[in-house]
Amino acid sequence: MSDIEELARRSKAAAAGLATINTEQKDKALLAMADALEQKMAVILEQNEEDLSAGRGQGISPALLDRLTLSESRVREMADGLREVATLRDPVGEIVDGWKLPNGLVVEKVRVPLGVIGIIYEARPNVTVDAAGLCIKSGNAVILRGSSSAINSNSVLVGIIAGAAEKAGLPKDAVQLVESTDRESARELMRLHGLIDVLIPRGGEGLIRTVVENSTVPVIETGVGNCHVYVDKGADIAMATDIVVNAKTQRPGVCNACETLLVHRDIAEEFLNAVYKPLTESGVILRGCPVTRKILNGVAEATEEDWCTEYLDLILAMKVVESLEEAIGHISRYGSSHSEAIVTNDYTRGKRFVEEVDSSAVYVNASTRFTDGGQFGMGAEIGISTQKLHARGPMSLPELTTTKFVIYGTGQVRR
């Protein structure tokens, strides 16, 4: 048996214990984990500095360095995150449905933990703590497999929270880190069908594709967002401008930011001239279709590749469309089914957009930036699912559970 398989077997044993632990005890553990992080601030920052100096030595990008960096306030944020999770409602044990059959059998559909959840993620050490907190609260054992660039940070964080969790009465091995960060360790995790119940990759498109292609363990895909805002004819110009600027610029590096703007031809001249200044003043680089470029001189040409690209940057592709149908068709062809918005004042056209666009979140007259568990009022989130199976859109605690049927009888047999 390989080291990784042994580790997963320990997680499976821990999961059996976690499944039946009361909420009170899980919450106590979460608070203890939060306190431990703050108490061990110095050693966390020290180990983080190891990663940072190694990263500087390897010349990694400033953006990546920033994502790797822990500070006193970031550690406190992680601790507060755990405390917030402790306040959320425990989904385990919820009877989501139930009925009595004609033969007297009582059927209940009860929410139970998934079991063992594997998280494969890149860079950000805060994922280590956030994911562990959500998995524990929902009664799951978690196997964390971060990237090599954060190995010292992840290792010290898991040591602290796993130790605190065990001391607070949770099963040993409720939280485990895969210390080996080579490709093989990730691939091995992906093949542990039957030991790991679900894998959630968090990171770039390459990581997610690798997991989807190689995993025999069920996967929840997260994150890739090639999001669209469509400005319909007759839309309120000021509202459309606000929404487009917000969706593009409020935080361009995240999955729910707008990447392509679609504009109905009847409003194109007026709207593009209105939105040009606030976008360019926010530093947005524009790329347009031929019609866009006739209206806005000096805008670079958008190519087929632009329609496909999740820039995660201050770049916006723009296309003037002939019709609502063309807008929906473009989204269906190039989108990643994450978040799309229509700005319109037409009831019928808004309804059609909502029904025909097949994305995890579809907006009428609001910014795509709201696709987020916290913004939706669902509490902390473990990611945003862009697949259709199991969960779609922001995933919080209930999405980390499954159900089982419990049937109470008095000796019934089938005839």
Add this chain to the structure above:
Amino acid sequence: MSDIEELARRSKAAAAGLATINTEQKDKALLAMADALEQKMAVILEQNEEDLSAGRGQGISPALLDRLTLSESRVREMADGLREVATLRDPVGEIVDGWKLPNGLVVEKVRVPLGVIGIIYEARPNVTVDAAGLCIKSGNAVILRGSSSAINSNSVLVGIIAGAAEKAGLPKDAVQLVESTDRESARELMRLHGLIDVLIPRGGEGLIRTVVENSTVPVIETGVGNCHVYVDKGADIAMATDIVVNAKTQRPGVCNACETLLVHRDIAEEFLNAVYKPLTESGVILRGCPVTRKILNGVAEATEEDWCTEYLDLILAMKVVESLEEAIGHISRYGSSHSEAIVTNDYTRGKRFVEEVDSSAVYVNASTRFTDGGQFGMGAEIGISTQKLHARGPMSLPELTTTKFVIYGTGQVRR
């Protein structure tokens, strides 16, 4: 582009149309499909005879031949199955949750079709019609890939129902059959991530394992059932006997039949002596642990392999356990997480069994044979999920859907 990929693209186009069609129209199509099957009875039976004579020529087993065989009454049953699906509630459009955020945004979680569902199945031609009916009612396009032994039957059935569906106004290609039944066609289906939204294999363990190992498309595993009945100390002997005999013998060839009997040592002598006669009189071959064999002379020895085996036959493995814990541990180690029952009159021990056994259906004082969409009162079923992601236990129409978030605003942007 390969033929299979082209076929899947046509399904995806059909799915876009199906997603927004009203229930009335879908029901009309289902009834038309049912009528068409009955009208074309002769040609169906003729094509089925082609499969049967080919099968006889290849010397396939009588059991398989029986599963392949269509008769007038079986075709009528398929037609009536479609009519029954037409009476079920359409899950599409259900608003499963909804709320208003402090900023005025209205968030709705709406049930929508999965999109394109692939079914890979063996032998039984009735699956062709049943699966197509459930997929259409839930607004999904379906790609059917049956086995070579049933190709003539499947081909004529799909021709009839797809034609009737299109004539009744459903999108062309809502129901498609993969005519090529070589391994390559199945493997190609499994790699169409992004075109097919979910694959459901229906058949033996080998088929299901092949799909799990090779699919990049999300899979819902169905079917394998190594089910247990545990007779606790203090159980009612007559009730326990009824339940064990029913769970083993009422229909031994199906996934919710009992394969291993666990008996608490304090009741072993009395219960095993009571259950021996009705079991053996029903033709059940017994295999036991050493303690069982001391109580019941002449019972063959059960090996490690017996604990792992889904017999699907009139064979029962029997083990005397020291404790409730040992019973739960045995189920956890050898079971397939399908259906398990405890027979007990002890409140605390019943509660522990229900909470600690991690299966899709857990029974107190009832036969495992009830794990079935129809028996549970859920309507027709497309299969029984033994995985935790998305759906667990019997799957009916709601399990063939996903949700999307629809957000109605008045110009909200994120600050």
